[in-house]
Amino acid sequence: MEIHPKRVHARVLLTSVFGPYAQDDEFGSRAINPMELYHNQVTRAQGSFSVRMFHRSWGIMLIQANISAPCTVLDFPTREAFVRELTANRYDIVGISGIIVNVGKVKEMCRIVREVSPHSTVVVGGHVAAIPGLETMIDADHIVRGEGISWMRRYLGEDDHAPIRHPAIVSGFKTRIMGMRLPQRTGGTAATIIPSVGCPMGCNFCTTSAFFGGKGKFVNFYETGDELFDVMCGIESKLKVKSFFVMDENFLLHRKRAMRLLERMKQAGKSWEFSVFSSANAIRKYTMRELVELGVSWVWMGLESPKSGYAKLQGTDIGQLTRELREHGIRVQGSTIIGLEHHTPGNIAGEIESAASYQTDFHQFMLYTPVPGTPLYQEMADQGRLLPDVNLADIHGQFKFNFRHAAISRDDSKTFLDWAFWRDFQRNGPSLYRMCQTMLHGWQRYKDCSDPRVRERFTRQVKKLVGAYDAMLWVMEREFKKVNRSVSEQIHNLRREVEKEFPIVARLTASLLGPLLLWAARREERRLASGRTYEPPTIIERTNWVSASS
Ligand code: B12
């Protein structure tokens, strides 16, 4: 492979695509695609109860941490900030990270580099690279498919097999709930850990699996539980966290690694907690006790559909699994696909109803979507079922079908998707309420647990429940009467249960903080109704920079 002539002395700029994001524009921004995970695809129908926060662009942060060249990460720039950075510093390499929906922005950024920094080598990476024929659509020198750390190390003449250094990443920032910005306390937000990329299960629609090799393949950054434990200890002491968002498509699938991590945690008395992604069959490899001891407190699980034939669901009673997890204090985020091949206008309402009946804490709904680079895309292309003229910016599963479905029209696909989000909210109440319910169950079950690490974890959680969360319940109980009176009564009962456990503190916070939150939530509803959106700030971080200026 070609190596950059300046090797590790090359000056590198790594950038995400430019904003603003939550508005329709000619570069592919879409109002329905804000840079907010939950509000984009999970709690978007929940109004002021939606959980809103931003996440950094972890791919480029990881690359930056693993090269010794002078490097700037520019996250969430505006076009002006991008031009300013390019002209203020002479960059040898400009690396642009994007996903498929952002191809229009990637194209524009390549154009800008050629115009204002013509000596720079342009490298494009991230999921946008999965678009067939991308080289004819954008003006880049290198398009990198798959894992980027090893590519960048090779390009700079560094050892691409060197151990991966994990940056200390605060998982989310500028969190906003019920119209209030939560304070960003040190250690108050989980750290992101990325043990691997890709997933060996290879479901036909899955873009993350396909991008890193597909079925049977994935790239492990940390092979063993010992390595992971050491990385987490480092991050625990840097960020003062006990909670980790484990960004690994199927963390629990690697049982040996997880169990070794647990062993080390027990030896060191670590009361950590983990938010993980996992398939149902991987969860089933563990007993509830093992999951609880490991600190799994939130699990994102693909449910797809009761009638789908995906291997990861086989032999699992999803309703029972969800109930069981929640009873053990593990919050469940389900993910259901709308518009699978067997769906019809006649059966889709029933499928949505059964998804909502699982009563997960959070529920993501996505349209069945052939995304370029996946086996499903190829299949649809071979069958001539891809719809022509669908803008790449609209192929992401939160808008309308990009293929001809046997029974459901493109316009109806959006109606069903929107209905699914609404029905889950209206039937089960705000996710914040459901989460409180799970937290209380966990605490009631484990407050006297023989393992002090587990006791400590649930005590930590319940402190939040007794404080601000109880005040939120007070507001939700009032506001939800308008949506579903019976859910409002259930919220009332939960509040009574919390107050029974903690009579003085809970009542006090609800009565002091509740009215303020109610006012803020109503103000937020008015703002949202008038079209208010939120954008992440531009962030600039430099590494190895002293040597760059000398
Ligand atoms: C965090 C996240 C977000 C964050 C945004 C973070 C950000 N600052 O951009 C939020 C929640 C806001 C978000 C939003 C959306 N997301 Co998103 N997101 C993710 C998620 C869960 C993790 C990304 C991540 O950090 N992975 C770990 C890092 C290490 O991997 P990586 O980013 O792929 O980076 C590696 C390589 O790609 C490569 N690389 C990356 N950049 C570069 C740059 C260069 C120069 C080089 C050489 C290499 C390189 O090297 C890295 C290390 O190996 C992924 C799923 C996943 N598991 O990856 C989806 C994912 C990226 N999102 C996706 C989508 C579709 C969306 C949305 C459209 C929402 C939706 N409808 O689904 C919006 C778009 C928002 C917008 N306006 O741009 C899809 C992309 C599909 C595709 N093929 O393009 C993914 C893959 C999820 C999925 N399976 O559908 N997302």
Ligand code: SF4
């Ligand atoms: S189990 Fe999940 S992450 Fe793995 S291939 Fe299937 S959809 Fe993708």
